[in-house]
Amino acid sequence: MTHHDSDTLIHDPDGGLPRLLEIMRRLRDPDTGCPWDLEQDFASIAPYTIEEAYEVADAIERKAWDELRGELGDLLFQSVFHAQMAAERGLFDFHDVANTMADKMVARHPHVFGDESRDKSAEQQTADWEAIKAAERADKAQQGVLDGVAHGLPALMRAVKLQKRAARVGFDWPETDQVIDKIVEEAQELREATDPDHREEEFGDLLFVMANLARHLDIDPEAALRRANAKFTRRFGAIETALAAEGRRPEDSDLAEMDALWDAAKGREKDQG
DSSP, rough: OOOOOOHHOOOOOOOOHHHHHHHHHHHTTTSSOOOHHHOOOOHHHHHHHHHHHHHHHHHHHHTTTHHHHHHHHHHHHHHHHHHHHHHHHHSOOOOHHHHHHHHHHHHHHHHSSSOSSSSSOOOHHHHHHHHHHHHHHTTTOOOOOTTOOOTSOOHHHHHHHHHHHHHHHHOSSSHHHHHHHHHHHHHHHHHHHOHHHHHHHOOOOOOOHHHHHHTTTTOOOOOHHHHHHHHHHHHHHHHHHHHHHTTTTGGGHHHHHHHHHHHHHHHHHHHHH
């Protein structure tokens, strides 16, 4: 592509994905690209990739549909950025990424793109999906049940994925009440822990079992905690608003007053809900 053709595409408002790919290529041009973009590598961009995925989840949580388009674009750009760096190293390019994903989806949906019947339950579809993924792991020489669960996942999310893998081979509590009993046990062990290392270990055990309870209750613990964070932020904001009406700030108040304002905010939410 000539420089003129490149400029034409870059400034085409309907250029779509080819336009975005060309913009990325130009940003990484060794002679005329952006110095910041040229300094980046896979490791330096990875944290941004994770952050953008969370921005997508946040927009969905808030039902901010106008924002979602932009957040999805930010996440797409992360794939484009990684693919450009891979192309420069001769590893693969964006089209390889897209084709790999397309091949995977076709292989994993024989009931849509093959000759298998679509007349199956959601449970059977899940079982079939897991069987296909197990075969894929075997092809990658991943022999252990827990092989392939990404280490870079948030710890809470990874805990659930590890537990799901173990449950597939029968390593799981059959009843939710047993998980709750374990939570009580772990909480008591945390209460009895004395030195910092032991306390951290017991705290981790408690979080791990809480993640297991979420799985048994079919709850996404990350989503549940995001909602709890949003609720805390909202109610604490109500405390600040109430105090500001009197020309005061939280540091001018005390726990008893702020707790009463918290309860008032909680009551209003229940009345409105």
